[in-house]
Every structure is written in structure tokens, then in C-alpha cells.
Amino acid sequence: MAISPIPHWFEGSEYTHKVAACIMKYGPISRITLAQILGLSQGAVSRITSDLIYAGVIEETPMAAGHGGKLPKDFLRKSAQKSIQKENTERRGRPQTGLRIIANARTFVGMKINTTHITAVTVNALGQIVTGCHDLPLDDDSPESVVDVIKQLTMDCADEAIMAGLPSPCAVGVSLGGHIVDDSMVTFAPFLHWSKPVEFSALIQEATGLPTGIYNDIDSLVVDACMFGSGVGLNSFAVVTIGIGVGYSLTVNGEPIDNPDKSYGLVGHILVDPDGPRCISGHKGCATCLTDNSIATEYSEMIGHPATFDEFAAAARASKTQATNLVNRTCFRLGTLIATIANLAMPDKIMIAGESSFIAKLGIDNLRNGINMYRHSQAAPVDFEIAEHDWSLWSKAAAAQAIRQYVG
Ligand SMILES: [Zn+2]
Incomplete structure (x- = not known):
């Protein structure tokens, strides 16, 4: 290892x-x-x-x-x-x-790198957020520029922790959507457009003076849940995220299942609705129909003129008929995906998270119908929860990964 x-x-x-x-x-x-x-x-x-x-x-x-x-x-x-x-x-x-x-014996900085910005929080040794959420834009995605933003955020978090009478952070955890080797080298991060592997941990450590672990963002969510959240004590725990993409991670005994291919969005093209829209790879009704872009396209076709995902979200929250119909259809499809995961991976619990997890809350009955349609009637009900989306919780989850390694 x-x-x-x-x-x-x-x-x-x-x-x-x-x-x-x-x-x-x-x-x-x-x-x-x-x-x-x-x-x-x-x-x-x-x-x-x-x-x-x-x-x-x-x-x-x-x-x-x-x-x-x-x-x-x-x-x-x-x-x-x-x-x-x-x-x-x-x-x-x-x-x-x-x-x-001793909760405040140590503090850690956790960060989540997004396409347009980075969010950071300071957490204590029990994974509790102890400072406000710091957020800086990412104007340039070259490794050097990203490191500069991370350095600034680390200093902001450290200053706030010290002002609050807490110890200065002892390590940094950074999460992103992509593939990372040895928690240090980023080999695949499509949204950052890096063309070759980047020794990201070493670059950040050089800039901040703090040991830094780099982690996959969705893995971090499950690790955080298994250490400090609703996954504590469970043998296995899965998370499904919906938003710009569809993500999935599974832990067994608190450890994410590792596989070199897992960062390639393997869950994104699983069939969820034989009558669903076609994805760019030509599949009809694959899980890509749960992404923001696909939902926006489908909604535009339903209402007869182009609409953005945000316009769909506003209409859905306002309970407009066509948006509600698409919410219900999307939730049934999501339920199908949840049932597939429950049937094959058999986790004790599944968390639905991501930027668009609010959709699951708007159509929870249809989500349950989708699960039940593909679940044996005598099988135990699928235990699931829907997480409120908050980037500070994704940042905290990156720190949880660092804490896990710090405790050994
Ligand atoms: Zn597909």
C-alpha cells in the first residue's frame, strides 16, 4: 500500500x-x-x-x-x-x-474544487465545521493558478481558526471529480483540462507548508458519512450524486471500493428507462437522463421552447405542471437506478446527494415507486436518505479523508 x-x-x-x-x-x-x-x-x-x-x-x-x-x-x-x-x-x-x-485538539482544512470556484472550510478532529465557508473563483484552471487559489484559501481558513482560539490546521484535504493515484497525483480531471498527470499534493504542500491529500470528491462524501455521519456503524454504504453528471461510490467497512476505472463515470450509462431520451453515446434511457443538461433538453421539448436547467428548477419548485411531470419521471428513473444499486451491491444504506438532489425531495413518492418496481416484494425496503446540497459539506468531506489517514 x-x-x-x-x-x-x-x-x-x-x-x-x-x-x-x-x-x-x-x-x-x-x-x-x-x-x-x-x-x-x-x-x-x-x-x-x-x-x-x-x-x-x-x-x-x-x-x-x-x-x-x-x-x-x-x-x-x-x-x-x-x-x-x-x-x-x-x-x-x-x-x-x-x-x-479531543475535538479541538487539531484542525484540518477541507476543500472541494469545482469547475468555476473552490470552497474551503476548517474542521476539527471530529469532522465538525468550525469556521465559515470560504469561496474563491477559479478564473484559470492551470495547476499553478489552482494551487495559488488553494494557498489563499488555506491562509484564510488558518487565520479564522487561530482567531477563534483553535490550533492552526495540521493538514489539508482537497477533493475533485477525477482520478487520483496514491492520494497525491491527479491523473484524470476532465473539468480542469489538465493534459498530463499533476503531482498536485506536492505542489500544494510546497505552497502551503502543510501535508495535503488529494481525493475523489464522491469517495470523500461516503468516507465522511461513514466516519462522522449516517454511515457510522454500517457495513456498507453507497452514494449516488446527480447534477452536472451522475456519480456513484461504495464503501465496505468505511473504505471506498477502489478500482482504476471507477472515475470514468461508470454509472452514467446504466439503463433506467427504456422510453427515456437518447444520450450522446446513443443509448436510449441511460442514467445520463438524470443529468442537468439532459433534464433541461427534455424540459425544453415538453414546453416547446428552449429552457435552462435553472428555469426548470424554478418551475419545479413552483409546482408548474410540466416541470412537476418531469420531476416525477426523473424521480422514477432515479428510483430505478437506486433499486439496481441496492439489488447488485446490497449496501446497508444509499445516500442521494449532488447539486440536483432537491429533485429527489420534490418527487419522493415517484422515487419510491421506481425503487419498488425493481425490488422483490419480500426484500427489505431500501434504506436511503437525500442530502441537502451544500458545497461546504463537500469541502468538509475532503477533510474527513485527511482525518481518516491522520488517525491511521
Ligand atoms: Zn448513455
């Missing part, structure tokens, strides 16, 4: 890093529960957590009996069988001591 451009927070064995990562996801958590999840003796967990307290990574906190936070899904299932939880909480008639990451 390649060496990450992000250094480790602390020195320690593989288990020291596992314990810290477990506390990050599930804290506050008791030492007993930690030992049970990781299959370690309580003595080993006590020694490791003492080291982590000494290193300023974690702290003790009073914890009510039982467990307030999430726990791994498999662990909860086994616990229910063996009544482990009950034994834990009833063993001693006093409140337990929980362990949690």
Missing part, C-alpha cells in the same frame, strides 16, 4: 490506531465496549487508551449507562444475542466513563 501524504497523529501499534479510529467513530464509548468491538483484552485496551490520553488524542468523559452513540451494526446484532450490552451496563451500579476524541 502506498504511503499517504498525510502523517500520523501519534506513534503506536496497529491496535493503537484501531482504538483511536474506533473512539473517533463511536465515542463517547466505554473501555469494555471498545475491547468487545476490537476483540482485545480489557488490559490491552486500558494500556492503549492511557497512551492516547497521554498523547492528547482522547479524553475521559462521564457517560450515562448504556450507549448514547452509534455502534457497529454487526456488534449490536451479536450483543442482542448475548446480552453483552446489558451485562456492561448492569455490572456496576455507577455511571461509566466514556472515551472521546
Whole structure:
């Protein structure tokens, strides 16, 4: 496995890093529960957590009996069988001591590079946004110009963090739509028009003085959800994004499935509607019909004159009949795609995100109909959620990737 451009927070064995990562996801958590999840003796967990307290990574906190936070899904299932939880909480008639990451011990800058602008936020060690969202335009997409903008945003975020009494950022996470090797070299980023591989991590580190990881943007969303959001404790979690393009990523045990071809938009041409519009590759009714451009074209044909996607969105929000019809049709198609993913990849949960995720909220009944049409009637309902679109959350997700590597 390649060496990450992000250094480790602390020195320690593989288990020291596992314990810290477990506390990050599930804290506050008791030492007993930690030992049970990781299959370690309580003595080993006590020694490791003492080291982590000494290193300023974690702290003790009073914890009510039982467990307030999430726990791994498999662990909860086994616990229910063996009544482990009950034994834990009833063993001693006093409140337990929980362990949690010291949230503001470190800060990180997270950024998302878009076609026309870059957004940046500062987050703490628990992936919580602690500064405002900084946004700068991208007038020139040469690597040097992009690095200049990133440098300025890093300084803006660092200044704001220090003003707030927080530590200066220790690392930067940058996400973009494209393919990245070893979290450092961008080999494919169609929207930036780079003609050859760019050692992006090294360029940013040279400009900012901070270790920098480069990540795929959609992978970052799933990693963030699995570390700090609704994917915590799940075995597998998928995200589908709709907007300028259609994106997809899947994690197993919090790790994105890696494949050299995955950045080529493989989900974009899956059949979702045999009667749908034709894409530029000649497919009829492929998932490209979920993109903004395709929706704008289809809407223009429905109303009989050219309309932009924004005009469609405004009409849809105003519940205009033709726009609503297209919302419903689009949601049914999206539901078909969700059912295909649920049936083949079998994730515990699917998140619908992206710039145009509001469409899913406008036509949720049709989304469900689309899912149900292609799902076995006895199969469990597909667990999905629709994320509000906000570029600051995409930026935060890039920082989550850096945090994951920083904790090891
Ligand atoms: Zn197609």
C-alpha cells in the first residue's frame, strides 16, 4: 500500500490506531465496549487508551449507562444475542466513563474544487465545521493558478481558526471529480483540462507548508458519512450524486471500493428507462437522463421552447405542471437506478446527494415507486436518505479523508 501524504497523529501499534479510529467513530464509548468491538483484552485496551490520553488524542468523559452513540451494526446484532450490552451496563451500579476524541485538539482544512470556484472550510478532529465557508473563483484552471487559489484559501481558513482560539490546521484535504493515484497525483480531471498527470499534493504542500491529500470528491462524501455521519456503524454504504453528471461510490467497512476505472463515470450509462431520451453515446434511457443538461433538453421539448436547467428548477419548485411531470419521471428513473444499486451491491444504506438532489425531495413518492418496481416484494425496503446540497459539506468531506489517514 502506498504511503499517504498525510502523517500520523501519534506513534503506536496497529491496535493503537484501531482504538483511536474506533473512539473517533463511536465515542463517547466505554473501555469494555471498545475491547468487545476490537476483540482485545480489557488490559490491552486500558494500556492503549492511557497512551492516547497521554498523547492528547482522547479524553475521559462521564457517560450515562448504556450507549448514547452509534455502534457497529454487526456488534449490536451479536450483543442482542448475548446480552453483552446489558451485562456492561448492569455490572456496576455507577455511571461509566466514556472515551472521546479531543475535538479541538487539531484542525484540518477541507476543500472541494469545482469547475468555476473552490470552497474551503476548517474542521476539527471530529469532522465538525468550525469556521465559515470560504469561496474563491477559479478564473484559470492551470495547476499553478489552482494551487495559488488553494494557498489563499488555506491562509484564510488558518487565520479564522487561530482567531477563534483553535490550533492552526495540521493538514489539508482537497477533493475533485477525477482520478487520483496514491492520494497525491491527479491523473484524470476532465473539468480542469489538465493534459498530463499533476503531482498536485506536492505542489500544494510546497505552497502551503502543510501535508495535503488529494481525493475523489464522491469517495470523500461516503468516507465522511461513514466516519462522522449516517454511515457510522454500517457495513456498507453507497452514494449516488446527480447534477452536472451522475456519480456513484461504495464503501465496505468505511473504505471506498477502489478500482482504476471507477472515475470514468461508470454509472452514467446504466439503463433506467427504456422510453427515456437518447444520450450522446446513443443509448436510449441511460442514467445520463438524470443529468442537468439532459433534464433541461427534455424540459425544453415538453414546453416547446428552449429552457435552462435553472428555469426548470424554478418551475419545479413552483409546482408548474410540466416541470412537476418531469420531476416525477426523473424521480422514477432515479428510483430505478437506486433499486439496481441496492439489488447488485446490497449496501446497508444509499445516500442521494449532488447539486440536483432537491429533485429527489420534490418527487419522493415517484422515487419510491421506481425503487419498488425493481425490488422483490419480500426484500427489505431500501434504506436511503437525500442530502441537502451544500458545497461546504463537500469541502468538509475532503477533510474527513485527511482525518481518516491522520488517525491511521
Ligand atoms: Zn448513455
